[in-house]
Amino acid sequence: MFTPELVTEAERLLAGLRARRWKLATAESCTGGLIAGLFTEIGGSSDVFERGFVTYSNAAKIGDLGVDFDTLYRHGAVSAEVAREMAAGALRASAADAAVAVTGIAGPAGGSAEKPVGLVHIGLALRGKPALSREFRFGNLGRSEIRLQTVTQALGMLAGALSA
Template sequence: MSDATTSQLCAQLAQALLARGWKLATAESCTGGMISAACTDLAGSSNWFERGFVTYSNEAKVDSLGVDAALIAQHGAVSEVVARAMAFGAIRHSLAQASVAVTGVAGPSGGSPDKPVGTVWFGFQVDGRLTSETRRFAGDRAAVRTATVQHALRRLLELLNPAS
């Protein structure tokens, strides 16, 4: 699954997590497990990758991650509060010290004026600190999903290595 860039990011992420003795959990919606797959493509990933949650449906976000259904009803699945709740839930329901959550509109349909195709919300929890951000990626479904995976890995690295 991984291309050279993704593989390199995963190798760097592995080093950063291993240096701290930490593990990673993922909570994925629009990527359907692609972040987890990229991480576990790397030999030895069981030393730093704890688990991945593929929570594509709203019910899965509630059942597996403990996301409050009222947040989804009020803000929609593709929102900052839901991404943050997913990242928090991934930590709460795992043995990891770092998590990434993604929820977005990969397309080609499903977009709206306020959440067009390519809109992705990211949630990160690293060492107890919860952060979030949104990005809008261009291209078809595959391009949006690939860009989402790479951004998630890059940003995790930045959060793990803030001085670099």
């Protein structure tokens, strides 16, 4: 289902989280649970992977993760602000020590000049630290490729946090 490279990276991240005795949560919109699926593809991940939230709708982002309605209204679901609130909300709603969140426009429709297809925001939150986010503009690579690139970049952000 996933490329060998992605599985290897996920195994490495699980080992790093395990060494720190950290739990992981995910909050996913445009990837629809792919990040959680990747981690749970690996046997023994249950000692590290705490839970995953698929919050595709705004109502789910608000209800499950506590994303502020005003943030959604002012910035839109695909924004740095929402990605950070999703990651922080995943920590609040779980026993995790680290959370990664993704929100974006995978296409083929739904884009605009301001927020084109391929725009993705990834949030990362570590317990006791402010959440951060990064913006990616993958371009209109096709829905599947945008989603896979998002998974790859989310893993990269998590790896960066573990090496810091």
